[in-house]
Amino acid sequence: MNNQQEDLQTPPANYLVWAILTTILCCLPLGIVSIIYAAQVNSKWMAGDYAGAQSASRNAKIWAWVSFGAAILGAVIWFILAALGVVVGGILGLFDF
Template identity: 70%
Template sequence: MNEQLEKQPQSAQQIPPPNYLVWAILTTILCCLPFGIVSIVYAAQVNSKWTAGDYEGAKQSSKNAKIWAWVSFGVALAGAIIWAILTLVIGIAGLGLDALASFNV
């Protein structure tokens, strides 16, 4: 039994890298569509590359899927922060104009 394990290639004993497909789909739906789609494409490549024996390619696709999911999340977060700041600034500016209008009686 031990001889069989020793004769198997080392890559066959490894577990496949995570494909991050769920995370890619969630960031596509909830965050930023274009970057999320890129993440989905890379996530879909992981399992097929692994089963084809392209272990390094599967690891690289997994890494790229994770990076693009983070990019999608970061762009959405930056957009939300910019939107909040603009809303605050416009709200304050609107209050300022109302105050000036009351002085021009």
């Protein structure tokens, strides 16, 4: 049995758990896109659309990573703004220690 036949017997990963987790914990709008693609994987596979199932799997994974990256970027921006607020507050004497 060659590799292509083995690939057709096993459906691609749907990344649904990862999509749900990135939606809840990271970035809601981008995570929802990931969930939509993840939900399409098994139905496309069962319908015989193997290329569509692999494409949906790939897109679910990509959007889960994008959601995760957006959360990290948001956290970094939040930390920078909070640090700047503390520095500026200290310079202006807003903190009375």
